[in-house]
Structures are given as C-alpha cells and as structure tokens.
Amino acid sequence: MDQGNTTFVLFSAALVLLMTPGLAFFYGGLVKAKSVVSMMMLSFGSLALISVLWVLYGYAITFADVGDTGWIGIPHIIGIDTSALGLAAQVTDAAAPAGAYPEMAFVAFQATFAIITVALISGAIADRAKFGAWMVFAGLWATLVYFPVAGWVFNFTAETDGGWIVDKLGAIDFAGGTAVHINAGAAALALAIVLGKRFGFSKGIMQPHNVPLTLIGAALLWFGWFGFNAGSELAADGLAALAVINTIAAPAAAMLGWITVEKIRHGKGTSVGAASGVIAGLVAITPACASVEPVWAILLGAISGVVCAIAIDVKFSFGFDDSLDVVGIHLVGGIIGTLYIGLFGTGVGAFFGYGFGQLLAQAIGAGAVLLYSFVMALIIGFAIEKTMGFRVRAEDEIAGIDTVVHGEEAYAFARSKE
Numbered sequence: 001m002d003q004g005n006t007t008f009v010l011f012s013a014a015l016v017l018l019m020t021p022g023l024a025f026f027y028g029g030l031v032k033a034k035s036v037v038s039m040m041m042l043s044f045g046s047l048a049l050i051s052v053l054w055v056l057y058g059y060a061i062t063f064a065d066v067g068d069t070g071w072i073g074i075p076h077i078i079g080i081d082t083s084a085l086g087l088a089a090q091v092t093d094a095a096a097p098a099g100a101y102p103e104m105a106f107v108a109f110q111a112t113f114a115i116i117t118v119a120l121i122s123g124a125i126a127d128r129a130k131f132g133a134w135m136v137f138a139g140l141w142a143t144l145v146y147f148p149v150a151g152w153v154f155n156f157t158a159e160t161d162g163g164w165i166v167d168k169l170g171a172i173d174f175a176g177g178t179a180v181h182i183n184a185g186a187a188a189l190a191l192a193i194v195l196g197k198r199f200g201f202s203k204g205i206m207q208p209h210n211v212p213l214t215l216i217g218a219a220l221l222w223f224g225w226f227g228f229n230a231g232s233e234l235a236a237d238g239l240a241a242l243a244v245i246n247t248i249a250a251p252a253a254a255m256l257g258w259i260t261v262e263k264i265r266h267g268k269g270t271s272v273g274a275a276s277g278v279i280a281g282l283v284a285i286t287p288a289c290a291s292v293e294p295v296w297a298i299l300l301g302a303i304s305g306v307v308c309a310i311a312i313d314v315k316f317s318f319g320f321d322d323s324l325d326v327v328g329i330h331l332v333g334g335i336i337g338t339l340y341i342g343l344f345g346t347g348v349g350a351f352f353g354y355g356f357g358q359l360l361a362q363a364i365g366a367g368a369v370l371l372y373s374f375v376m377a378l379i380i381g382f383a384i385e386k387t388m389g390f391r392v393r394a395e396d397e398i399a400g401i402d403t404v405v406h407g408e409e410a411y412a413f414a415r416s417k418e
Contacts, residue, residue, distance in 0.1 A: 002100035005235045009105040012231025016112035019224035020047045020119050026217025026275070027123050028410075029210040030324050034400020035127045036209065036410040042122035045131065046138050047115050053142055054111040061147040062110065063155050100235060109231060110154065116228075117150075117180045118142050121377075123324030124188035125195050125390075127206075128397045131405050133390040137380055141187060145376045146179075149369055153179040171365035172345060172358070174243070175232040177287025177338040178369045185331025186370045188322060190377035195391050197321040199398055203313075211271055218275035222251060225282045229289040243289040247282065250289075250301035254281025257305025273309070276329060280308035283333030284340070291345040299344070304336050331370070338366045 024043035028036045050058070118138050125134070152163040153173050160167040165178060173179065198206075208214055229247045233240040258277025259269030284304035285297055292300065312328035315321065322328065342359025343349050350356045384390050391397075396404040403409060 001102065002235075006101040006105055008236040008240070009101045009109055009231065009234055012227035013105070013109040013112050015224045015227025016109070016116065016231065017047075017224075019112070019116050019221050019228065020044075022217050022220025022224055023116065023119050024217070025213050026221060026279070027126065027324055029212070029214030029217060030123075030208045030272070031126045032206055032400060033209040033411055034402050034409070036213075037402040037408050038129075038131065038405050039122070039126050041131060041406060042125075042129070042134055043119040045135050046119040046122065049135055049138055050115045050118050050142050051111060053139060054107075054114050058114055058142065058147050059107050059110065061143070062114075062151045064151065106234070109234075110150070113154075113176060113180060113228075114142060114146055114150065117146055117176075117184050120180075120184035120326060120330055121188045121191060123326040124192045124322045126323035127198055127401065128195055128323075128391050130388075130390060130392055133384050133388055136388070137191070137384055137390070140380045141377060144380070145187065145373050146183065149183050149372065150179045152369070165365040165368070169361050169365055170358070171338075171361045172291050172341050172348070173287040173338065173365065174290040175229045175286045177283075177334045178365050181283045181286060181330040181334030182338065182366055182369045183373045185327050185329075185334055186373035187377035188326035189320065189331065190374050191381050192315075192320045192322045192327070194378065194381035194385055195321075197319070198323065199394065201321050203316055208272055214272055215275055218278050222278055222282060225251075225286075229286060233290065239290050242294075245294050246285050246289045246292065246297040249294050250285035250297045250304070251278040251281030253298045253301030254278060254284065254305030254308075257302040258309045261306055261309040276312075276325070277305040277309065280304045280329050280333045283330055284337035287334070287337045288341050288345065291341050291348070293346060296344045300337065300340050303340075304333050307336060308333050335366055335370075338362050 020043050024040040027043065028040040031039045118141065121138075121141070122129075122134065150163075152165045153176065155163040165171050166173065171178070226244055226247055230240040230243040233243060255274050255277035258273050258280065262269045262273045281301040281304050284300050288297070288300060308329050311332040312325040314328065315325075320327075339359060339362050341348065342356065342362040343351050345358060346352075348354050348358040350359055381390065392401050392404065
C-alpha cells in the first residue's frame, strides 16, 4: 500500500465532501431571505440521505461486476452480487491495497461524488419545493439514475478502463462531466418542468438576498474542486498536477468571460456573475482537466464563461423556471467541456489532426446521459407530484417557505423594546 497515494485519495474525498456545504452557501445566498434555510437544507438533506444509500447499496450498484452485459444500466442493478451490499467485503478487505490505496478510500471518494451530484439538482426548484418530496426524489433518482450512470463512466475493473461510455464507446470523462454535471443538469431541467414557474416568473424576479454568502459558497466549491478533479487520478502524480493547474486556469478565464458579457449587455460586471463564471469554468474543465494543456484550458474557460452567461437567459425564451440556473451552468457547461475534448484534447482533438471520431464519441456519451437522466427524472418527478405533491402551497411560496417547512428563520433579529 502506498501511504502517500492513500493520503491523497482520503484528503481528496474530504475536499469533495466540503463542496456540498459550499453549494448550500452558494445556493442559499441566491434565494430570498425567507427561503434560505429551505434552500440550504436541500443540500444538507442530500448529504445525509445519499451517504446512507451509498453505504447500503449505492457502491454495489455503481461498481457491480456484471461482465460483458454491464454496459446498458439495468444490469448494474439486477446483476449485483448481494454479498457486496453494505460494503461487507470492502470492510473485510479494508487493509488490502486496491492499486496503491485501500478500496475503502475509493469508496469514500466516490461517495462524495454521489452526494454533490444529487445536491446540484436542487437549485432548479428553489423557493417552491417540499423538503419531504425532495428527499423522496433524491433517493429514487440516486438509485435509478446516478448509481447506474456513474457505473457507465467510473466502473473500472481489471478487464476494462471504465464503464461502457469510457471503455466501449471510447469517450473521455476524467472527473464526471457526463456522470455529474450533464446528469444533474438534465434532471434539473425535468424538475423545473414538473414544478412549474414561480409566481411572477420573469427577468429580475428575485435578486440574491446575500451576495457575500454566495461568494463564500463559490470559494468553497472552487477549493473542493481540486479534490474533485485532481483526486480523480487517484494518485499524487503529474496528471493530478495537470488537473490542478487546469482547475485554476479554466474557472479564472470563465470568470473573466462571464463578467465581460455582463459588462457588454448591462454595463456592469457583477460579483454574482463572477461567482457564476467560476462555477461554469469548473464544470467545463471537469471532464477535460487531464486531457488538455493549460493554454487550452484557458480557452475552454473563456468559452464556457461566455456561453453559459448567455445560456442562463434561455429559460425565459423556453418558459421553464430553472431558479438558480443549474441547466444554464451545469448542463450547458458539462456539454461544452465534454465536447471540447474532441476538438482540443491532447492526442485526440480534431484541431490537432486526429479527426472527428473522438468528438462523435463524446457527443454520444453526453447525449445518452442527458436523455436517460431527463426522462427518468421527469417520470420520478411527475409520480411524486401526483401522489404526495412536490410543490408547497401558493401562499407559503409567496411568503417564504422557511417557517412553514422547517419552523425556522435564517435571520431572526431581536426587536428593540419601546
């Protein structure tokens, strides 16, 4: 066992886990003051529920050994060796090296990916979702969508280089552009359709109630993303170092691209725009962080910052209310980063003379995840809406849902006595 690599994987897992509270801060600052507790609890609820499900059966589904039949998705569920449930085998083998680290370190690292992916979706339904309904959706979507789809990408075995998207299709997704961001973004679009528009939905419907909270969240997400990207190498080596520098360069360029668009369109570059640009660049570089040179990471960041800044207005044209722009940032950014590899990827990019075969593979992989996640989320969401109800009452939504859903207020200032 390599203690250095083991430490690296464990520390990376801790960094990625920090991203979910960071996401709660980022989302929480963007909603109105009387909904911030509810918004943040959607992330913390995801952290609690998905952690438990991952230990009970999530890891077993995602990394099921189903041989040659395990490339569609359903076999990842029906082909499970039940002895793997609850991580019993992994605990027994906890001290044995799986590569250069114990398997339990890898289990922990992948758990944090599952948690943050589910939490990302919640930004699309801000200010109007029931907490209980969200928890039911989170559990079902993780079980039926995230766990199998993560296996499509990350299920490395002794015989394969990953799940079918990587091994059979030949697509490149180093840290989860498809399994995490396109997956979550497609589900977010489906839920936005299911829950419908907020009252008074229009441009400028709501201003962020706490910009510093959003900036703190963006900073924590950027910090944790180094574990997300570099940690996916599972070793402290040169490829991890490349992922680190690209995780610095791309979001920095995306921030500049986003605020430039704001300056041109509105005359001012905003701090929320800067934070959103950082996230867009981080999303885009996720699948490509070990596949492009730093100068091309800068270009990718700039493109994602500009395109995502424009894409967030698409919801007004198409009439779906993606409250916190999960679709415009994560779905669009994930697609950009995934396809970019086929154009500028080292040793595979079409612009470097390697043809368009890689671009086609990237597009098929992205499309498969998008379609599967969207359809499944739509089915699960509508089922919940028609049974237990997904959306709070209209009067509660207008007033702010913190006290109704959780019996708390984010800012309970004492009133002075007269």
